[in-house]
Amino acid sequence: MASIPHGNDHAHDDHHDHHPSGLKRWLTSTNHKDIGTLYMWFSFIMFISGGVMAMTIRLELFQPGLQFVEPEFFNQMTTLHGLVMIFGAIMPAFVGFANWMIPLQIGAPDMAFARMNNLSFMLLPPAAVLLIGSLFVPGGAAAGGWTMYPPLSIQAGIGMDMMIFAVHIMGASSIMGSINIITTILNMRAPGMTMMKMPMFCWTWLITAFLLIASMPVLAGAITMLLTDRHFGTSFFNAAGGGDPVMFQHIFWFFGHPEVYIIALPAFGVISQVIPAFSRKKLFGYHSMVYATASIALLSFIVWAHHMYTTGIPAAGQLYFMYATMLIAVPTGVKVFNWLATMWRGSITLETPMLFALGFLFLFTLGGMTGLVLSLTPVDIHLHDTYYVVAHFHYVMVAGALFSAFAGVYYWLPKWTGHMYDERIGKIHFWTSLIFFNITFFPQHFLGLAGMPRRIPDYNMQFAEFNMMSSIGAFGFGLSQFIFLWAVLKCIRGGEKAPAKPWDGAEGLEWTIPSPAPYHTFETPPTVK
């Protein structure tokens, strides 16, 4: 980005485009585009770190018996894999998208609180160091699962405390990011851009930001109570002192279930941009999409105990949470039907972003369907804490959130870099990811049905074949992500020059500015009719 081309609108404020270069640019930046880029790269580094942990897990599970790692280290891997992927990879990726795209989509010059934006990113690297660094302290990293259930998490060593502080810091970062996003969207829209004219991506992020503000403090409370139970003699979760270990689960999942939608809703937003663009047809049922998103967000706060059917909550509780959980299928179904109706009788082309969006649609829905299976308490009694659940949430998180992030990256890369990515490499990335993903996770449904618990380093011979298949798939999926890195690096370094609007079906203000996007955009707000 050494030379920044200027659009006609911006020629008059040339001097604004001078900005610090080198390290100082990236450390002190208050520019939403630079911070968005930082978020994306941070997310990718964490994605690779969490991926290495996943590969370690799959390597140990390749065959029955203990071959490569000790059970304790295996547990550290499953714990950190979950936390690194959720808090380090997926959430920052979508915050990166928000930073880059929300100002461009609503015609704002930057985020509302530019310095806080810098701080909310700068909190992440120390948190990552704490989290991954905990592997190297005496006793190793926390090994009680990403859910940190006490009393097991009370038993752990200093690695657990590092994890608690890491999550605190990342939570603070998320809350600051959310305040920024809400303020930007509510106050800085271009004249004429009413709420109901906003792109879907802005809508989903607005709602997500409220979810974050409502749920992150709850997590902070839960882990603070863990910390005081561990070190200051309190007994929040210790029955001997009058506490209750299950209370932690209630508090954790009151955060944890909205968290699922914190990850899923921005993904829905990206998909709602990509599918209309490559179907060359307006998004079907815009209003119902907004209402469905809001309904999902509200419902996400009243279903938490479906993660806890086996804790022995009373019959009335099990029934209530079962009904409420089943209900989520309705607005989620509305979204899927709307996307399909958008494609229906469109003029469809299958570039890489569209392929990933379709992969998302197909596999996320499959994950949603198994979610419906799990919502039924009597069935969940069999499947809870087995590999069926592992398969289910990887269909939602990987084929859902991650595929949507890939769709978003390929969709907006020309705007970010000014070059077209290599369509051939993108397609190879899609097909290898799709195939290996399914080889990895589809067999895990069978493992779970047959009764293989999750988080075990060794298993009976009856599970051997599917585990081997799953491991092979995982190695393939892991390697496929280097194709993605290749595609992105190649696109940054050069390639066919991208026009302002490289996708003929795309809509939105971001396509009215040149590619790559100038360092400063929309200093004079555009008018939206």
Next chain:
Amino acid sequence: MTMKYWAMRASGVGGAVFSAMAAAKMEYDLQPQITEIGRMQQDLHVAIMWIISVIFVIVFGFMFYSLYAHRKSKGHKAATFHESTSVEIAWTVIPFLILLVMAWPATKAVLAMKDTSSPDLTIKVTGYQWKWGYDYIHDGFGYLSMLSTPLAQIEGREPRGENYLLEVDNPMVVPMNRKVRVLITANDVLHAWYVPALGVKQDAIPGFVRDAWFKAEKPGIYRGQCAELCGKEHGFMPTVVEVKTEAEYEKWVIAQKLKYGVVDKNAPAAATVAAPAAVASAATPVVSTAAVAAVPAAQNEALPAKLFFEVGKTDLPANTKAAVAAAVEFLKANANAKVALSGFVDKTGNADQNAELAKNRAKAVRETLKTAGVDEARIEMRKPEVLTGAVDNKEARRVEIIAVK
């Protein structure tokens, strides 16, 4: 039935692949259920699988048709419609109705699952890191159930057996066709008692008792595993239940009573001095083979006796009476002898406080001995060299009464 729907689920991936897998004795579905509840759960699973499979095929039928027919490369021009209230209402209401249809049988199953009333037999299940304790609370005996797979198999030095990691030394034994209620708790961290064929999975929560029930209809051995992450050996903690016919079960109970020295249903706690189950209530006499092995003196000789304490507490445990009686007995028999009391603590916590705690525990026992008529001069307080010596924390928190001749 089950084969069919999975084959259907996998259509497109290739049903042939899956039938080939079935031949390889690879499990890919819920285990055959041997309880009525289990069958209700399984039927519900089959029903929901049909529903989601049909919806999936229809919905993505539309998607693939659209991908085929409405492509730009085939010259398809985009239509301009982008909303329809009636369609939106239809695809909100129809899924809602389908859910209502599913909710009815699911509700019935939940209520049946939760009805633990009027059991024929109650067994207390306690999760430990990393073994299960089974207490037959009406028959006065109990024992521990531990993984019996040899380490050599885990490390690959021996060929792995059919029940690799799913075998234990002492399974839970229950009678066929009897409603068995299990009271489930834990002693340290969360565990989950999970036996797939019985349709039971219930978390074991330290400090709380939860219940579940089953009525097994077929004799046999049914295998599952702990389902809640409980530390490094979570994967090595099977839950095995053996269902016997009623006659065989009765025989088994008599044999157990003999083995554990249970005299009658309200057996005195004399033989329970070394019971490891710290959470076991006073009304629950528990003897385990492991405990007898660990403290061989407990049953045959009176002293030394060990009294185990709760974390941070000096409250005397349930078996105090027997230990005090043993000490009094010993002092009567040996006129010149003394008893020594040594207090111990576990490794956690502040060292100074722990030293104090160990002393106070010994003092509490001394007071009890005095109340029982023992002259203070014949009680020696002996501070042990290492306050924290023991294999695990539970056995560390103790007072030992030692004979001094």
